[in-house]
Amino acid sequence: MFDTFTKASFTIERTEDIPEGLEQAFMMALCGRPGPVFVELPFDVLFNVVDPPEILPKVEVVPQPPDVSAVQAMFDLLRNAEKPLLIAGTQVYWDQAHDALRELTEQTGIPVYTNGAGRGTLPMDHPNCFKLTRSQALRQADVALLIGTPLDFRLKYGRQDWNPDSKLIQIENDVNELNHNREAEVAIVADSRLVLEALAEGLQGIHYNAWLDEVRDMEDEKRSRQAEWEALDDAPINHFRFGAEVNRVIDEEMIVIGDGGDIVSASAKVIAVTRPGQWLDPGPLGCLGVGIPFAIAAQHLYPDKKVLVINGDGSFGLNGFEFDTAVRFNLPIVSIVGNDAGWGQIRGPQIQMVGEERAIATGLAPTRYDKIV
Known part of the structure; x- marks a missing residue:
């Protein structure tokens, strides 16, 4: 039953196997897309008496670096882009990529929208962070860089109300999330911090200031209309x-x-x-x-x-x-x-x-x- 809504579900059948079993559970929970793992401990296994086990080290997940050819393909798309935007989702939070995100947007001027637990990875009072005009911006964007953000109904499945000529870059921590509802020009599984750091290095000298100003004007207009309701x-x-x-x-x-x-x-x-x-x-x-x-x-x-x-x-x-x-x-x-x-x-x-x-x-x-x- 638990297999349907967990990353893994298993039973530990010997008391002496509890440390290794829990180590495995934590590793599975934290690797890739973090999620729940169900471990069953039968009553007799839990209350049995054994010699004190070895204390295992803390589980550490090694960040997955991006494929070099994929990074080069991202460089090519973004160097030729005039109106790119970045949507930072929950993966940016899990990968502790907030500093790298801030560095990239401040260096290039790429507009940023945050989603899910990605909210706050770039402060919402940062001048390059927007929240009211995502759909409006996607109608014009020539490259959309999605990090840990599924192409679901919130993004109209990457099809409806998007610029029909836009290119898509998709960064995920789970291969099963890639190319859902739309085929991406670049789709990779990688640590988002390492991707953002690589982009900051490879896009030196690239600036999107005119597009950033345009998005800011759209945001200001929407915010002023919303402010009337707030008052x-x-x-x-x-x-x-x-x-x-x-x-x-x-x-x-x-x-x-x-x-x-x-x-x-x-x-x-x-x-x-x-x-x-x-x-x-x-x-x-x-x-x-x-x-x-x-x-x-x-x-x-x-x-x-x-x-x-x-x-x-x-x-x-x-x-x-x-x-x-x-x-x-x-x-x-x-x-x-x-x-x-x-x-x-x-x-x-x-x-x-x-x-x-x-x-x-x-x-x-x-x-x-x-x-x-």
């Missing part, structure tokens, strides 16, 4: 005003966890994440209910940091009572619930298509979640 005093407040008020209290020592649909999507357009690992969310498939469990883990791992969860009211209903766990372990996490009494991301389209009277199972009570906790 509205309507009651109840809109999602963008909510995000703007939350953004006022966020600093570099706060970990922010998004757990919801509309409220997280809108807040992500407003909140400026500035540090790697500062933002966590349910991922592209919307695995709601992760907020409080994520927060418990984050606060336990970083006791000196502040941990904030942005909850939708629907998602809070899934695991909100894990606040009991937080209280029992003295973990001072905070949750702000965007309470619009509905599964908004589903309810809105339902009402548009069939009317409010026929919207099914998407309405919630205007519950005082602060009083429940």
Whole structure:
């Protein structure tokens, strides 16, 4: 059963094999695309008595260097590009490639959009980091460099609303993620830090300043329109005003966890994440209910940091009572619930298509979640 949603699943059948088995599990979990490994320890194996085992060294994953010919092909595409852009996804965070990313964009002026846990690998207040105009920029980009970012519905599968003449460079840590939905001109498995460092070395003297200014103008225009929503005093407040008020209290020592649909999507357009690992969310498939469990883990791992969860009211209903766990372990996490009494991301389209009277199972009570906790 566990094989379907883990990288590996196995049983350790002898007590003396536990150290080697766990070493193998950690190696499998951390190599390539990091992910869960399930290890079963039967009751008799776990409670058996054996001689003290040898203490094994910490598992260290060796970064995979990029193929030289692939790097040369990237050089050729980017040296001839006029309007390239870079989308930095979760792999940039895992590979600790944030310094290399910053060096490349500051050296060349390539515009950067961040995605998933890649948010914060380039600070969102950096002048070369953008978040409101990705689709608009992709319509014009002649080269798109994707790092750890799948060509899924968020990027319209690399086909719809892209420049039809654009070239694609894809860097991944899992070979199974390459060339999905679109064939890339360059597609390699490699450590993103080593790739970015190689690009900075090979693109010396290359600058995209005119294109960077154009993207910045597009971003400024969109931001000014969004700022009007952020300033509205309507009651109840809109999602963008909510995000703007939350953004006022966020600093570099706060970990922010998004757990919801509309409220997280809108807040992500407003909140400026500035540090790697500062933002966590349910991922592209919307695995709601992760907020409080994520927060418990984050606060336990970083006791000196502040941990904030942005909850939708629907998602809070899934695991909100894990606040009991937080209280029992003295973990001072905070949750702000965007309470619009509905599964908004589903309810809105339902009402548009069939009317409010026929919207099914998407309405919630205007519950005082602060009083429940």
